[in-house]
Amino acid sequence: MTRIDHDSPATILLIDDHPLLRRGVAQLLELEDDLELAGEAGEPELGLRLAGELDPDMVLLDLNMPGMDGIATLKALREQGYAGRIVMFTVSDHEEDLVAALRSGADGYLLKDMDPDEMVRQLRQAALGRMVISESLTALLAEALRSQRNQPAAPDIHSLTQREREILRELAAGLSNKLIARKLDITEGTVKVHVKHLLKKLNLRSRVEAAVWAVQEGVDK
Amino acid sequence: MTRIDHDSPATILLIDDHPLLRRGVAQLLELEDDLELAGEAGEPELGLRLAGELDPDMVLLDLNMPGMDGIATLKALREQGYAGRIVMFTVSDHEEDLVAALRSGADGYLLKDMDPDEMVRQLRQAALGRMVISESLTALLAEALRSQRNQPAAPDIHSLTQREREILRELAAGLSNKLIARKLDITEGTVKVHVKHLLKKLNLRSRVEAAVWAVQEGVDK
């Protein structure tokens, strides 16, 4: 029911800042001849480099790391062209983290406190191309999906153009259209156009909503 | 050079949630015949009651307590008419705490790790009516004052009335005057008046600035 025995083992790159945990995973994988730990990284930056060099079948990625966090690392991996499976590996059972990871394109989300046998089983499934999520999180996932259904158009910063993001940043600083225009050296009318467009894209109804959203989202930096 | 020996000792009320620390202060004060521990309280609520009953010359007030924090307790003391000295007593050497305490009307700010002899000396000074601040904090204080000079009218949530805070909260949620009016069951004109007033008090120039400030300040909760 697995992938190999005839095939070559699935290679795995582990990116996690806890040395002891890396040790544990390494020992676990050594016992399995269809799973091979191709490399380890204690920092996201090294992880990105190794992913490029080793091109593993799967990346096991810690969500909570100092500096660049797991989501950012995930995105960086995809941006640098890594096409293999990315499975988040974390202690966080918070819905936001789970949702953020999946929305960012993670192929799995496993909790670190899971049973080793179960862990191996899930990794095999992931290697087969199946989405794996720790069972205890399914309730959370259902919850997230349900609340998502009711707000079809979640505002997304990425739908904005460069200029619109710039306008939004100034807007979120409390500036009026007139002041934004002066600052960016364009006419007030043009600023209005950008504001109108970004409001439409973000599905918001006023600049105040946009400003609040931007601040809460941390766009204003 | 002190207050007493002829006079009656200065009475002190200690409000702090750490029993051991209260014990320590009690023993320290027992050795001084010009300082008398009039009462102790492990919770702010009891402290407020004792302040009313005992009317001590001075209140030593912990800044970090579960539930109502020190600043809130300080204000509550003043609001219930307590007119004696209030000296904050804390482990926090953060500028924000120091500034908040002083702005809220504290007559002193002492660190818990100070030398016992120094502590007694400072309390005597406080009893004399002098502002006392742990020496290690003077640099912080200078810093706070300097940064304050350049922004004369720092927005302060406490200058707002209850209704204005309520309006601000809705405003920071992105609601228009019309919607706020409907929600609070008043006319739009009245909402405008409140918005106008709170903008003036906070020295802001638009509802957008107010919303951004409120969100960043965490007023919107």
Place this chain on the structure above:
DNA sequence: CGCTGCCTATCCCCTTGGAGGTAGGGGGCA
């Protein structure tokens, strides 16, 4: 080449927001 997306700009039209003043009712306080 034409098509598309982005940035810029301008037009009209209507709504919203903000500054100013006036004023009545209610509660606290000297």
Place this chain on the structure above:
DNA sequence: TGCCCCCTACCTCCAAGGGGATAGGCAGCG
């Protein structure tokens, strides 16, 4: 009692915001 603050409401006047439409210049792309 009078005074002051707060909340409420209404008024005018003007500035600002936002929807809709149109359009030229420019870059990338099939």
